[in-house]
Amino acid sequence: MSVTSRPGPAPPGTHEMLPGAEPVRLLDAAGRWVGTGTPPDAGLRRELYRRMVLGRQFDRQATALGKQGALAVYPSSYGQEACQIGATMALRETDWLFPTYRDSVALVARGIDPFEVLTLMRGSWHCGYSVRRHRTAPQCTPLATQCPHAVGLAHAARLAGDDLVSLSFIGDGGTSEGDFHEACNFAAVHRVPTVFLVQNNQYAISVPLAAQTAAPTLAHKAIGYGMRAALVDGNDALAVYTTVTEAVERARAGGGPTLIEALTYRMNPHTSADDPIRYRSAEEVAVWSGRDPLDRLAAHLRAEGLLDDATAAAYTAEAEALATGLRDRMRQPPALDPLELFDHVYAAPTPQLREQAAALAARLGRHAS
Ligand SMILES: Cc1ncc(C[n+]2csc(CCOP(=O)(O)OP(=O)(O)O)c2C)c(N)n1
Numbered sequence: 582m583s584v585t586s587r588p589g590p591a592p593p594g595t596h597e598m599l600p601g602a603e604p605v606r607l608l609d610a611a612g613r614w615v616g617t618g619t620p621p622d623a624g625l626r627r628e629l630y631r632r633m634v635l636g637r638q639f640d641r642q643a644t645a646l647g648k649q650g651a652l653a654v655y656p657s658s659y660g661q662e663a664c665q666i667g668a669t670m671a672l673r674e675t676d677w678l679f680p681t682y683r684d685s686v687a688l689v690a691r692g693i694d695p696f697e698v699l700t701l702m703r704g705s706w707h708c709g710y711s712v713r714r715h716r717t718a719p720q721c722t723p724l725a726t727q728c729p730h731a732v733g734l735a736h737a738a739r740l741a742g743d744d745l746v747s748l749s750f751i752g753d754g755g756t757s758e759g760d761f762h763e764a765c766n767f768a769a770v771h772r773v774p775t776v777f778l779v780q781n782n783q784y785a786i787s788v789p790l791a792a793q794t795a796a797p798t799l800a801h802k803a804i805g806y807g808m809r810a811a812l813v814d815g816n817d818a819l820a821v822y823t824t825v826t827e828a829v830e831r832a833r834a835g836g837g838p839t840l841i842e843a844l845t846y847r848m849n850p851h852t853s854a855d856d857p858i859r860y861r862s863a864e865e866v867a868v869w870s871g872r873d874p875l876d877r878l879a880a881h882l883r884a885e886g887l888l889d890d891a892t893a894a895a896y897t898a899e900a901e902a903l904a905t906g907l908r909d910r911m912r913q914p915p916a917l918d919p920l921e922l923f924d925h926v927y928a929a930p931t932p933q934l935r936e937q938a939a940a941l942a943a944r945l946g947r948h949a950s
């Protein structure tokens with residue numbers, strides 16, 4: 582079937598391929614509803630907040646475990662909870678999520694066991710959870726490689742008649758990669774039911790956005806591919822949830838992909854191995870700590886009578902129990918066999934890999950398999 586003859590909603594007009602002049606914002610800095618329509622369902626807003634409280638505590642605990650040496654590395658989600666959880670909650674269970682190393686909190690919000698989420702960070706070659714059961718790909722460390730995977734899976738599913746949408750997370754730095762370009766182009770040409778969510782946290786390790794792109798915003802890149810664009814306040818959980826939901830449901834209805842840029846900030850170092858004092862100012866960090874996504878949603882819920890002290894205390898207690906349980910289970914060192922590193926690289930190992938495996942085995946005082 583030719584691309585142009587495909588049935589379904591009309592392709593986007595040029596104006597829809599450009600982001601608005603201002604990011605979509607539904608809650609102002611004090612948490613007041615400033616949207617034009619009605620806010621999402623009250624139960625959903627509360628659940629969003631609950632998962633953000635759990636996510637933040639998970640992130641705190643994982644950061645501490647990283648400092649204690651229980652994790653090889655941990656890239657924190659602190660400050661990006663509205664992006665990760667708002668977007669994840671816009672998906673159905675049957676949809677697929679393609680996360681990066683940054684997105685552990687999204688995985689917890691998706692219902693994956695927090696202990697399993699950290700398996701990769703403990704040095705295992707396996708991501709720890711069942712990818713198929715959770716419809717969540719392993720967290721990708723090679724930048725942007727998750728994007729063609731997400732596009733390919735959604736394209737194949739549509740050809741097979743399966744009703745699903747894929748969502749890939751990507752960082753601002755990742756948008757400079759060839760894989761991102763190829764994924765966007767293919768998705769737009771074939772009107773693949775997929776959504777790209779760029780978490781623009783302003784830095785790619787020490788590289789600021791201004792050194793990453795000359796585009797007015799990352800969302801402007803959408804027009805180059807012919808897909809819809811949206812720019813959203815990434816610290817406004819309701820704005821992220823609503824924008825991603827619209828994009829996901831449009832993709833499901835045959836309306837093609839959307840590129841969403843969420844403006845946010847990484848409050849912690851890039852990973853436990855980074856020193857951000859060398860490349861960003863305390864003043865800048867202070868400005869963003871005044872824009873905390875949990876504080877904003879909590880203020881909104883309290884003003885609307887959707888959150889009282891008892892409920893807030895129950896969420897905190899649940900989050901602390903999650904962290905304690907995680908810490909306890911982390912006491913056991915992971916059962917890792919360094920030689921497994923070579924097992925799944927190719928179906929038939931190359932001579933070079935066999936040589937490397939033999940060298941490692943010799944160092945370990947063992948025979949290579
Ligand atoms: C293909 C590739 N090149 C380089 C790296 C090294 N690297 C790891 S994280 C990172 C920065 C990515 O920044 P961004 O996409 O903005 O994501 P963030 O870490 O800010 O969430 C780089 C360059 C990598 N992992 N993969």
Ligand SMILES: [Mg+2]
Pocket residue numbers: 752753754780781782783784785786
């Ligand atoms: Mg970044």
